[in-house]
Amino acid sequence: MMDAGKSGRLTVVGLGPGPADWVTPAAHEAVAGASHILGYDAYVARLSPRADQAVVATGNRVELDRASEALALAAAGHRVVMVSGGDPGVFAMAAAVFEAIEAGPLAWRALDVRVEPGVTAMLAAASRIGAPLGHDFCAISLSDNLKPWEVIARRLTLAAQADFVIALYNPASKARPEQIGRAFAVVREVQAADTVVVLARAVGRPDEDITVTTLAGAASQLIDMRTLVLIGSGATRTLARADGAVWVYTPRFVKA
Numbered sequence: 001m002m003d004a005g006k007s008g009r010l011t012v013v014g015l016g017p018g019p020a021d022w023v024t025p026a027a028h029e030a031v032a033g034a035s036h037i038l039g040y041d042a043y044v045a046r047l048s049p050r051a052d053q054a055v056v057a058t059g060n061r062v063e064l065d066r067a068s069e070a071l072a073l074a075a076a077g078h079r080v081v082m083v084s085g086g087d088p089g090v091f092a093m094a095a096a097v098f099e100a101i102e103a104g105p106l107a108w109r110a111l112d113v114r115v116e117p118g119v120t121a122m123l124a125a126a127s128r129i130g131a132p133l134g135h136d137f138c139a140i141s142l143s144d145n146l147k148p149w150e151v152i153a154r155r156l157t158l159a160a161q162a163d164f165v166i167a168l169y170n171p172a173s174k175a176r177p178e179q180i181g182r183a184f185a186v187v188r189e190v191q192a193a194d195t196v197v198v199l200a201r202a203v204g205r206p207d208e209d210i211t212v213t214t215l216a217g218a219a220s221q222l223i224d225m226r227t228l229v230l231i232g233s234g235a236t237r238t239l240a241r242a243d244g245a246v247w248v249y250t251p252r253f254v255k256a
């Protein structure tokens with residue numbers, strides 16, 4: 001048994017949206033140095049763990065329980081890595097880890113806890129189409145597991161009134177297919193019908209699909225839980241390319 005708290009460590013690692021070459025060298029290094037790897041099967045499958053590394057299947061357990069399990073392993077002296085898609089701090093496991101520390105035994109505050117950043121979905125999506133996040137923007141999750149719809153609607157209204165570009169994470173799921181339509185309706189009350197909208201599906205995966213449309217034309221059928229939605233600001237524009245396709249960008253200058 002190793003000395004608790006001395007050599008144990010928990011690193012929360014982001015693996016980016018999919019492609020291996022979007023994983024940072026620091027994330028690779030953290031994974032290579034782990035004795036225990038925790039995370040969804042799909043993420044762990046991207047890592048090809050060595051025989052000497054224990055893979056702890058976390059299944060569908062609630063995030064706080066998964067975080068507590070990781071912290072308990074680290075407290076027992078293990079080098080634990082918990083993997084997330086994208087960036088681990090963006091609508092992902094890192095916040096659950098700190099919630100668990102706050103609610104957990106005081107000894108957990110002495111642990112070596114690290115967060116390794118990753119390429120988050122909105123940055124990957126933006127890079128595929130041009131520079132839609134070239135000026136002020138915000139990110140909102142449409143998942144109402146952890147917050148009521150009234151909060152989501154209010155944030156959407158205020159973000160639209162502030163003329164932010166809005167990145168929508170978790171735009172739809174089988175349990176709530178209608179929500180993205182309601183979100184567009186809320187923003188449409190403030191922003192023009194021809195506001196540019198980008199639907200970025202499965203960015204970096206073999207079935208990647210990027211659609212450029214407008215607030216009026218955005219069809220919720222094209223949007224699932226693997227889609228990142230970008231709603232432009234009033235300044236976001238399309239730029240015709242020679243081949244008929246478009247770039248989307250938001251200029252760096254805003255008039256008073």
Ligand code: SAH
Nearest residue numbers: 017086087092120121170202203225227228
């Ligand atoms: N931590 C992740 C986000 C987790 S929330 C990150 O930083 O990217 C899950 C949501 O992220 C999905 O519903 C989708 O909106 C978005 N997402 C994650 N991977 C994606 C990908 N490859 N392409 C498009 N959207 C993605």
